[in-house]
Amino acid sequence: MIPRPGSGRAAETRLVSVWLPALAIERWARIAGPQADDRIALTIEVQHGQRIHAVTAAAAAAGARPGMRLTDARALDPGLAAVAADLAGDAELLRRLARWASRWSPAVEVDSADSLLLDASGAAHLFGDEQRLLGDIVARFGGLGLTARAAISPTPRAAWALARFGGAAAIVAPREGLAAMLAPLPVAALGLAADVTRVIERLGLKTIGALAGIERRSLARRFREADNPLDALDRALGRKADPLTPIVDQPAPRALLRLAEPVADPAAAPQSLALMMPELVRQLEQRRLGARRLVLAGYRVDGEVAVAVAACALPSREPKHLLRILGDKAAELDPGFGFDGFVLEAEWCEPLGSAQDGLGGEPPPAVAVARLVDRLVSKLGPGKVRRPAARESHLPERAVGWEETGGIGTKPLHHPPSPAASADGPPPRPAAREERARPQRLLDRPEAIEVIYATPAGLPRRFRWRRVVHDVVRAEGPERIAPEWWRERSSARLRDYYRVEDGAGRRYWIYREGLHDDGRGGAPAWYLHGLFG
CATH class of the missing domain: 3.40.1170.60 (MutS, DNA mismatch repair protein, domain I)
Structure with missing residues (x-):
């Protein structure tokens, strides 16, 4: 709890209310x-x-x-x-903003659904003065695209009232004269319940100044203690304490090991890692988290810190796996004149619930692949391992690519697809296309073929590819793919894909580019794009 007026530090207390009205x-x-x-x-x-x-x-x-x-x-x-x-979602954003607002104060409270409260006691001089502090707050929130109004006062209620009803984007209220600043504000500025505020206004008390002039016992008979407007007024003027409860971020899961005396043996780091791992895993299990990035820091007697880092493709709290990917790097730490302590921290964590293993106790396939990727990256180094990744594209050759995995800033091995494009961007890929069969082998580039004979409906019956003639005995299609107009030139032509099988049982994925009457060039061209089986 942070002391406020009435706790012996009233003369030093300065509270900032930040209101985000929109x-x-x-x-x-x-x-x-x-x-x-x-x-x-x-x-x-x-x-x-x-x-x-x-x-x-x-x-x-x-x-x-x-x-x-x-x-x-x-x-x-x-x-x-x-x-x-x-x-x-609004509440979660406000909590993130509260953590971000720690740049101005170590004590920040989510005061209401659209405001924050900061204890800026003794901190204003770091920004020049209180007016500049408020100006910096309003400007930085504006840089995030958020409208903000701020006020600083000796009490939180007064700061809250001035931020909302003071009439300026930034207001500084001194302790002397605070009652005079609050007097012209409406009674709603005390933050009372709406029905209580309506009753007070019906009594003819429209402003805080008018309310302050009423005999206290007569008002006490009309309102319950929790709804007593004079109690709210006393808190606004600092006559009663109003404690602040700042948000507290949980520290990252970590384990600490202090050595009785410096150890210069290179094996000290992996041995210490093995000793600390059970404690780290216990914390991860308690908070239902999985580690995505582990950091082992070895503190040397000369003041230097040796660091080993390992990343996971998927959140994990499996001790053997975490030891395996970080153990080799821990063995490479230079002890110098000796280590006297170690810290193992799960620097990046993600939620991880319980998962059902296979009947034989083996992990799910996705987890097994992720562990293999982690081991390869641990051996070969970040950026040396790539994996295929889906891309947003209608065209098959553009719908897949390669991306690095397992690095320090790696994405999950199986991350959710990107959201559908906006109205002025490419449309999402049709769901029906995902259910169609695709060849196991896709050529890097479609290869031109010569269709010797096609039926009037367009089905190919004979084609030549790489100097070999193939007679088509079965054909299925077409599957039409329109050109990507947001990437291609206006002359791009559509494709009609066919799955065909020749007399030897070999199956191919071929397409015709363009139509005879599309007005975008000459005769259609044929290409072979993939092989089945």
Whole structure:
């Protein structure tokens, strides 16, 4: 808990409230892309239907406002489109922003669904002064594409109120004169429940200053202790403590080994690794994580640190596998004048639940392949092992490529496909194409063939490839693949693929490029692209 007013350090306490008034709609706009300029409202389900949570600028210009019922907003603008708000996604973004905001303060709290609270006591001089600190906060959030308003005050409630109702993007409130700064603000600036605020306003108390002039006992009889507006006012003015609970990031799983005296034997590092691995695996199991990158650091008596790093293609907490990929690198660490301590850390982790092994106790095929890749990379080095990877393309020769795997920044061996392209990019590959048979061997480049005879329907009956004539006894097709207009020239021609079998039982994957009447060149050309079996 961080001390606040009323705990003996009230004169030194400076709290910053950062309000992100458009967090939900700005996050949605970044995901939606061009749709962000349309009349769209983000909605949440309430007891009597849908209520608007956030709106785009175009929707606001048409009369939609946060807090309105969707039916009322559509009475003003029948063309208003509704999208379900992602409250969980917004909350996760705010938590990430809270960790990022530690650049200004080591103590950051997620104060509400759209604001952060920072303890900047004694830190403003690092940025020049308090005004420059707030200016830096607003500018850096703006660089992330987020609108921000900030205020600094001796109390969190006052900072919260000034950030929302103060009328400026950055406000500095001194301790002396704080009551005068809060007096003209509306009662809603105290952050009370909406029904309590309505009752106070019906009593004719529209501002904080008017509320402060009321005799305390008369208000205490009207409100429960938790809803007492004077209690909120006391917290805003620093008369009562208001503790801050900062977010705490869990440190990476790690194991530590201190040696009684320096050891210069090169075998000390792999032996220490074996001693620390059970503790690291225990922490990974406890947090249901798998290691993707391991770091072994050996601390030498001369102050130098020797480091060995190993990466996994898939998250793993299998002790034997982790020892195997890091053990050889640990043996290469130079002890110099001797090691006096070691740290083993799972620097990069990912969630890893329980998995069912095979009936014979063998790991799933994907895990077995990943372990093989890890061992190869450990022996050959990062960047020396490649694997085939799918690419977003309709054309077979472009739909697969090679990428490095097992390096320090490697992707998972089996990562999810990229999301479908946006409206102004290439369309997603048709699902039906994925179910069609593909040849086991695809030629690096399609080779031209001469079709000697074809039926009027287009099925090839005889073709010559590499000076050998093949009579087609069976043919299936066509499977049509249109040109990729976003990559190709306008003269690119479509392809009709056929699976054919000759008299000897050999099967081929051939295609005709173009049609006779497509207006994109002369006669169609034929190519052989792959072999089956």
